[in-house]
Amino acid sequence: MTTVKDLPREDYFLSGHTACPGCGGAMVVREVMKVLGPNTVVYMPASCLLIFSDMYPYNAFKVPSLQILFETSAIAAAGVKRALKRLGKDDTTVVAFAGDGGTADIGMQALSGAAERNEDILYVCYDNEAYMNTGIQRSGTTPFGAWTTTTPLGSTSEGQGKNEFKKDVPRILMAHDVPYVATASLGFPADFLKKVDKAKAKKGFRYLHVLAPCPVGWRAESDSTVDLAKLAVETGIFTLLEYEDGVLTLNREPRFTPVREYLKLQGRFKHLSEGQIASIERWVKDKWERDRALAKALGPKPKVPVAIVR
Amino acid sequence: MAAQALAVAASHDGYSAIAFPFFGAERRGAPVLAFTRFGEERLRVRTQVYEPHFVVVLDESLVETVDVLAGLRPGGMVIVNTTRAPDRLVLSKKAKSATVDATTIALKHTKQAAVNTAMLGAFAKATGLITLEGVEAGIMEVFGRRLSKEIADRNVAAARAAYEATRLGEGDSGRVYAKATKWLPTAQELPPGLATPPMETPFGRVGVGSSPSNLTGGWRVNKPVLDGAECTNCLLCWFYCPDGSITRGEKIVEIHYEYCKGCGICAAVCAPKAIHMEREIEEEVKA
Ligand SMILES: Cc1ncc(C[n+]2csc(CCOP(=O)(O)OP(=O)(O)O)c2C)c(N)n1
Ligand code: SF4
Numbered sequence: 335m336t337t338v339k340d341l342p343r344e345d346y347f348l349s350g351h352t353a354c355p356g357c358g359g360a361m362v363v364r365e366v367m368k369v370l371g372p373n374t375v376v377y378m379p380a381s382c383l384l385i386f387s388d389m390y391p392y393n394a395f396k397v398p399s400l401q402i403l404f405e406t407s408a409i410a411a412a413g414v415k416r417a418l419k420r421l422g423k424d425d426t427t428v429v430a431f432a433g434d435g436g437t438a439d440i441g442m443q444a445l446s447g448a449a450e451r452n453e454d455i456l457y458v459c460y461d462n463e464a465y466m467n468t469g470i471q472r473s474g475t476t477p478f479g480a481w482t483t484t485t486p487l488g489s490t491s492e493g494q495g496k497n498e499f500k501k502d503v504p505r506i507l508m509a510h511d512v513p514y515v516a517t518a519s520l521g522f523p524a525d526f527l528k529k530v531d532k533a534k535a536k537k538g539f540r541y542l543h544v545l546a547p548c549p550v551g552w553r554a555e556s557d558s559t560v561d562l563a564k565l566a567v568e569t570g571i572f573t574l575l576e577y578e579d580g581v582l583t584l585n586r587e588p589r590f591t592p593v594r595e596y597l598k599l600q601g602r603f604k605h606l607s608e609g610q611i612a613s614i615e616r617w618v619k620d621k622w623e624r625d626r627a628l629a630k631a632l633g634p635k636p637k638v639p640v641a642i643v644r
Numbered sequence: 645m646a647a648q649a650l651a652v653a654a655s656h657d658g659y660s661a662i663a664f665p666f667f668g669a670e671r672r673g674a675p676v677l678a679f680t681r682f683g684e685e686r687l688r689v690r691t692q693v694y695e696p697h698f699v700v701v702l703d704e705s706l707v708e709t710v711d712v713l714a715g716l717r718p719g720g721m722v723i724v725n726t727t728r729a730p731d732r733l734v735l736s737k738k739a740k741s742a743t744v745d746a747t748t749i750a751l752k753h754t755k756q757a758a759v760n761t762a763m764l765g766a767f768a769k770a771t772g773l774i775t776l777e778g779v780e781a782g783i784m785e786v787f788g789r790r791l792s793k794e795i796a797d798r799n800v801a802a803a804r805a806a807y808e809a810t811r812l813g814e815g816d817s818g819r820v821y822a823k824a825t826k827w828l829p830t831a832q833e834l835p836p837g838l839a840t841p842p843m844e845t846p847f848g849r850v851g852v853g854s855s856p857s858n859l860t861g862g863w864r865v866n867k868p869v870l871d872g873a874e875c876t877n878c879l880l881c882w883f884y885c886p887d888g889s890i891t892r893g894e895k896i897v898e899i900h901y902e903y904c905k906g907c908g909i910c911a912a913v914c915a916p917k918a919i920h921m922e923r924e925i926e927e928e929v930k931a
């Protein structure tokens with residue numbers, strides 16, 4: 335089991351990339367790459383990551399990386415994996431790192447298809463909760479109440495922002511019954527590394543959803559990234575969970591720190607009305623109860639014999 | 645946004661004006677370009693500005709790597725954010741210069757190192773073409789509408805303070821710039837394939853794993869400083885640094901500055917507070 339202390343000194347996502355100071359996405363990729371190591375091929379769709387890691391003629395990955403189209407992450411990675419397998423290199427990990435826009439919205443059909451076919455890839459969504467690279471537009475995972483350039487404030491100074499709640503992408507992947515689905519937060523390194531380890535070791539389709547605070551788009555201080563990632567979990571806004579062979583485990587019961595502690599660090603929530611904050615509090619409670627009920631309901635999958643005709 | 649605020653300021657003062665950013669990917673802290681053009685007649689040219697009358701430099705460290713006078717018209721002026729007096733600037737040739745310590749001013753008034761609005765105040769003072777009222781109108785329009793009145797007010801205060809603090813003079817010649825430092829192979833020069841393979845060129849390593857050729861330390865405003873006696877070697881700073889700027893040793897960690905962007909995360913995650921952030925000033929020359 336990898337802990338912070340046993341991580342290698344060696345980086346496979348290198349310095350000199352051009353992510354903004356304090357970028358959560360850059361942290362996620364650097365840590366995941368430390369665990370995956372040199373025998374890895376990386377796919378990236380259009381995103382902040384692509385722009386900050388691959389500035390022709392420079393490239394920040396120490397392993398092969400490629401990009402095709404925004405909407406193709408899961409299927410492109412799957413194609414690479416199949417080709418490697420044919421070449422006798424089945425031991426190579428193929429990972430796709432995609433943003434939330436590239437995952438929850440535009441990459442969804444390729445993702446769903448690859449998950450349903452149980453393609454042998456690791457898909458990591460670094461969720462910064464908006465389309466950051468193009469200047470902060472709302473995505474399916476943008477939280478309720480958040481300001482983005484496409485969820486503006488009302489004409490009065492209070493209230494508004496996004497009217498819908500965050501799309502639960504891990505639950506969509508669970509519905510595909512893939513071997514491994516997990517969420518992680520930079521605020522909990524041991525849990526995060528344990529999940530990357532597991533995801534690396536398994537075969538078949540593996541999905542990791544990592545909250546990646548973005549100081550620029552969240553209108554927060556560049557040194558608050560880790561605090562935000564912790565608070566998101568401790569307030570109950572972001573749930574740490576794991577779905578493995580049909581069993582759903584909630585990895586941490588939040589402390590239910592008041593959501594205001596999380597919201598107040600971020601300019602994107604500055605305008606929230608009392609009513610909106612109350613809605614978020616309510617949503618957090620409901621979500622936890624529902625996740626718990628779901629974890630209880632989902633026991634181990636019964637073994638169904640499958641007749642294979644070839 | 646500041647280029648836009650300047651255009652609004654100019655139009656407030658009766659000019660016709662246009663502003664636009666350089667098209668490309670922007671990252672907070674990375675070097676960017678923006679253009680404003682204004683004049684008494686209707687503007688028909690909509691290209692980027694290649695031969696400016698004025699160049700406003702928001703980050704002094706750029707002067708070391710980029711010839712900011714390239715394209716400047718004869719008699720034109722460069723306005724730089726620096727603690728130096730204008731006469732202490734070393735440029736590629738002698739040129740009219742104005743300087744102001746906009747970083748200190750911005751930190752004081754806006755609590756952030758975003759110096760663009762302060763530099764608008766410096767522009768008004770240095771050129772005399774735009775009034776301070778115009779600048780205020782520009783900031784209110786552009787920042788007040790997109791952000792909040794409170795933020796706009798703080799930026800106006802920064803612009804006023806910079807207006808007062810701007811000094812005029814003449815920058816000196818003597819700086820020599822290396823010819824283009826970036827090598828961009830053409831499609832024909834590259835072997836077939838999707839990625840640029842790792843290659844050594846006269847301008848450093850390019851291709852896979854080459855980003856260390858790109859030093860990002862110049863983005864920094866504040867720098868982390870380690871007090872070795874307090875470090876417990878918990879390695880959290882090493883784990884979290886997004887720029888891989890910290891290495892682990894046997895007993896304590898070590899901070900390196902070539903790539904450190906000064907985000908402050910290492911200091912924030914350090915439980916024994918062995919790391920603190922310090923304002924980095926290259927040379928203190930107060931008037
Ligand atoms: C088909 C297509 N549509 C739109 C774009 C423009 N585009 C490039 S990056 C990006 C935003 C990506 O957002 P996300 O996936 O959340 O990643 P982030 O930039 O936030 O890290 C968009 C819209 C594109 N490159 N291709
Ligand atoms: S905009 Fe946000 S996600 Fe994109 S590079 Fe900057 S900090 Fe990272």
Ligand code: SF4
Binds near residue numbers: 868886903904
């Ligand atoms: S301030 Fe600290 S965490 Fe941030 S880039 Fe520099 S060394 Fe890394």
Ligand SMILES: [Mg+2]
Binds near residue numbers: 433434435462463464
């Ligand atoms: Mg995103």
